[in-house]
Amino acid sequence: MAHPASPVNLAEKLATFDECWSPRIVAEANGWHFKLVKVLGEFVWHTHPDVDEVFWVISGVLEVRLEERRAVRLSPGDLLVVPRGMSHQPYAHEECHIALLEPAGVPNTGDTGGPRTAADVWA
Amino acid sequence: MAHPASPVNLAEKLATFDECWSPRIVAEANGWHFKLVKVLGEFVWHTHPDVDEVFWVISGVLEVRLEERRAVRLSPGDLLVVPRGMSHQPYAHEECHIALLEPAGVPNTGDTGGPRTAADVWA
Numbered sequence: 001m002a003h004p005a006s007p008v009n010l011a012e013k014l015a016t017f018d019e020c021w022s023p024r025i026v027a028e029a030n031g032w033h034f035k036l037v038k039v040l041g042e043f044v045w046h047t048h049p050d051v052d053e054v055f056w057v058i059s060g061v062l063e064v065r066l067e068e069r070r071a072v073r074l075s076p077g078d079l080l081v082v083p084r085g086m087s088h089q090p091y092a093h094e095e096c097h098i099a100l101l102e103p104a105g106v107p108n109t110g111d112t113g114g115p116r117t118a119a120d121v122w123a
Numbered sequence: 124m125a126h127p128a129s130p131v132n133l134a135e136k137l138a139t140f141d142e143c144w145s146p147r148i149v150a151e152a153n154g155w156h157f158k159l160v161k162v163l164g165e166f167v168w169h170t171h172p173d174v175d176e177v178f179w180v181i182s183g184v185l186e187v188r189l190e191e192r193r194a195v196r197l198s199p200g201d202l203l204v205v206p207r208g209m210s211h212q213p214y215a216h217e218e219c220h221i222a223l224l225e226p227a228g229v230p231n232t233g234d235t236g237g238p239r240t241a242a243d244v245w246a
Binding site: 004006007008009010011026027030031032034035051052053054058064066072073074075077078079080081082083086088101102103112 | 127128129130131132133134149150151152153155157174175178181186189195196197198200201202203204205206209211224225226243
């Protein structure tokens with residue numbers, strides 16, 4: 001972790017890893033984690049029963065498929081809150097970089113689990 | 124408030140107001156508020172005794188003066204966590220647009236209060 005009150009540059013942190021679907025924590029505040037994720041292709045459908053999840057697109061285009069057979073398409077500068085309990089599947093046709101903002105300890109695969117569940121890793 | 128799981132475009136929200144030092148809430152998740160703020164000149168020195176505050180620069184340059192006679196300079200794509208209890212004073216030489224991420228209900232002037240304290244307003 002950085003010295004308290006040291007700036008974190010998101011582009012520099014994104015340059016430290018290549019793996020997709022492998023979130024890296026870049027900051028912590030009030031028990032929340034700020035994570036960067038590289039996204040390509042589709043993730044597993046999952047639900048976070050107890051937490052709202054915030055997606056913030058930094059570069060590229062992110063599609064978030066939602067229950068009710070609808071999907072939203074997010075461009076850089078777009079933010080989306082997926083409310084707790086709403087099943088969703090992130091997808092990107094081309095590599096996309098996003099920030100995820102959520103309480104610490106939330107698994108990326110929610111209640112689906114499985115091999116794509118990532119450990120907490122700091123960038 | 125928008126329909127649940129509707130995208131929020133930050134540039135569009137920023138275009139809805141001109142006032143500086145007048146935060147607008149654009150999203151809520153898990154009891155946190157995501158606010159946009161236009162910044163010009165200097166704000167009051169203040170401290171949030173119980174919450175960490177997250178600054179995320181969208182455009183322009185933000186200086187955050189901190190106790191210990193130091194300051195950090197943030198450019199677009201930089202994020203800064205000011206830990207609870209650390210006195211700070213945001214400043215911008217030219218207009219700067221930032222996102223503030225913090226638990227709902229945190230006053231912008233912290234424990235300093237006074238006439239620059241802003242009400243909760245949604246964009």
